[in-house]
Amino acid sequence: MPVDLNGYWKMISSDNFEEYLKALDVNVAIRKIATLLKPDKDIVHEGDHIIIKTLSTFKNYNMDFHVGKEFEEDLSGVDDRKCMTTIAWEGDKLVCVQKGEIEGRGWTHWVDGDELHLCGPVMKAFASEKNLK
Structure with a gap:
């Protein structure tokens, strides 16, 4: 049975994030800014519908999806890709x-x-983070 992800989560640690961004070919200026941030996550989880809001002082990113259904994701705020x-x-x-x-x-x-x-693995770069409710 799926776990309940609902809640406001504060980042407490992040590992290897710059290497992960480099593997995504994110430009160096954005990488440097991103590695300084400690974004929070606000998650609303209702059945198969989940909204994950990643919140920071630099930029916010919203992901709104239904579990198991493919969708086009616009990552222009992350690495300018879809x-x-x-x-x-x-x-x-x-x-x-x-x-x-x-x-x-x-x-x-x-x-x-x-x-x-x-x-998050990309090629051979792995990044991880921990968040506390």
Whole structure:
């Protein structure tokens, strides 16, 4: 059964984020700014409909989707690309697969106790973050 992701989550740590952004070919100026940020996540989870708002002092990003349904994701605020995205539950993990210019792109969210985890592999670069409710 899927876990309840509802809540406001504050980032407590991030690892290897700059290498991850470099693998996405994000320009150096945006990479430097992004690595200084500690964005919060505000998640509304109602059945198969999930809204993930990533909030920072630099830029906000909203992802509004239905689990299991492919949609076109506009990443212009991240790396100026569009991709076809499908997000599905794999056990108690929410797994995102993004198909586009960059192979192997996506992320996984899961909850462990009172922490929300995020892992994002791109090619051989892995980034991870922890968020506290």
